[in-house]
Amino acid sequence: MSLVGDKKNKTLSYNYNKRKLVVALDHPYPRTTPYQVRIVYVAKPNELPQGGSAAITSDKGLYFINPLGLEKNKPRQIWTQGETEANSCWFPTIDKPNQRMTQEISMTVEKQFKTLSNGTLTASKANADGTRTDTWKLKEPHAPYLATMVVGEFAVVNDSWHGKPVDYYVEPQYATTARTIFGRTPEMMDFFSKRLGIEYPWEKYAQVAVRDYVSGAMENTTATTHGSSIQATRRELIDANYQSGESTIAHELFHHWFGDYVTSESWANLPLNESFADYSEFLWAEYKLGADEAGLVQEIKINNYLEEAQSKREPLIRYRYANREDMFDRHSYDKGGRVLHMLRKYVGDEAFFASLNRYLVQNKQTAVEVSKLRTAFEETTGEDLTWFFNQWFMQRGHPELRITHSYANGQVTLRVQQVQDTLFQPVFRLPVTVDVWTNNNQPTEHRIVVTKASQTFVLPASQKPNLVKLDSQVQLLAQFDEERTQDELIFQFYHARGYQQKAEAMELLHNKAAEMPVSSMLRNALNDKFWAVRRAALDHLRRYRGPEPEGMRKDIQRLATTDPNPRVRAQAITTLATFPDGTFGPIYAAAIGDSSALVAAAAIQALAKKPDVTTGQQIATLDNTTSSPLILALASYYSTNGGWSNTPGFCAACPMFPKTTCTPTSSLSEPS
Known part of the structure; x- marks a missing residue:
């Protein structure tokens, strides 16, 4: 341990208890005075106390996979996993998300191995003993938990975006499919750069798949690590869908703006990283695959959060937790992404993305708390948004809505009740649209703001509506108990604005599948343009009991043999078997x-x-x-x-x- 000097180094005393290194400097230094300390060390992560969580199953930082080559059919690899505070298991650092550092890492490996780290490969030197030393350097500062190094016998498939290297590291047998798996990455970089008004801010981007990974994927700056399951053969790719890989690729890339470029200053503020990355999955699906696929993402995410909310309701930004890794839950991810969607719909697309640009520009390469995000939105929109951030970021829970309506004398009377336990959750302020359909024409939209536990709204209608629908575009994060007749639900299916409204109508009527109007609706759904609607209809017909309409089996057989989507064909076979x-x-x-x-x-x-x-x-x-x-x-x-x-x-x-x-x-x- 030494203090680096201009002419010579000075030896320093220190204390190390296997968890924290305390260095005694030669004299007090003002906090603005720079100094350099040189530490020579050997990392022994396997000798440290081991922990882990449901989200990140181990925390020893540095992992040697099959190091002696004794496990058949498993490659030899080295890789790291730093989040939350595990990188200090293999190099000395102040291991907190509010720190930033540049870095240079040299790895000496046997010549058959490839290496990967943050930044750019600045040197690769062959050694006399047959090994090779690679040096990687990251010029721009980032948080310590984002540092990485990877070693393995990888095939490297090269791509590029705006002159920057974009590389895919996979096991050699997946070299021919790597571009199919990762090949939309440059287009994602282009899309996110344009949406945010800030070009991808790092010098390169690489993605690597490793064995026995302890998490799902990790946004190490310029070098994302994926688990090996993202690799796939050509046959496996036939069955891949957006959720099985591409959404994760979008998620980890978006972190390079939200998490790497601007970082949450504490684990309590983790949603400033994860909510944005989660919402990027929706943004990319909406752009590349269309509104229905984005609606499916929205449905999955809402259900993920609501399932967790049955046993756990916490504020998004929470300063009390048993373990920092408790923050890696469906609140920080799924709920947070839906909160951002509501914010986008409230302020509008132009203001939403302009606010994100302001937030990134004002806070680049720093660590922030949630007030910085609120300020960026308020400065952009000119509106006080304290109410939105307080109820969605700082308070727990979500609205549970009971909705009824009636019609008389040219008016629709709509009653909205918030029935959640308000001892532990707020009464929410909910700007929302109500659609009133009459004469099968386009709906009349009414913008209302729900602010009370029980509130009644009177809306004009020239005749009894075919359907009255609160939040027809599925913007609210809420549980709905919405009173609608069978006729109204069938009308909703045929006039739905998107996948979620069709799926809801089918789900609420599935136990009436034997009734002719409902079975006709489900058979109509078998011809829907979106694969998930066809699959859902088949799943509901699996429970069909009753006199069969003529031709229903032929419809299902047709899907089993000719549908272009393998998930629909598989579901059709499962339905036939019932x-x-x-x-x-x-x-x-x-x-x-x-x-x-x-x-x-x-x-x-x-x-x-x-x-x-x-x-x-x-x-x-x-x-x-x-x-x-x-x-x-x-x-x-x-x-x-x-x-x-x-x-x-x-x-x-x-x-x-x-x-x-x-x-x-x-x-x-x-x-x-």
């Missing part, structure tokens, strides 16, 4: 050879209930598969019908392990 008198064997047999593993797995599950004399031979052709959906389906088939004793690839009693470790039994629940 008809007790069905004779769909030829469809199932053909589906076993489908290009989609999900479709083939659904067919195997269907055949497990009603196999014929040729089924076993067809199934056996898949016994050596490595596809997870097929392995699970085969295990289900053999557990029901027997026969795995002749299977060369695995034991159905424990299908992820070689047969030699198990004696076959008659039940999955009874492995030897």
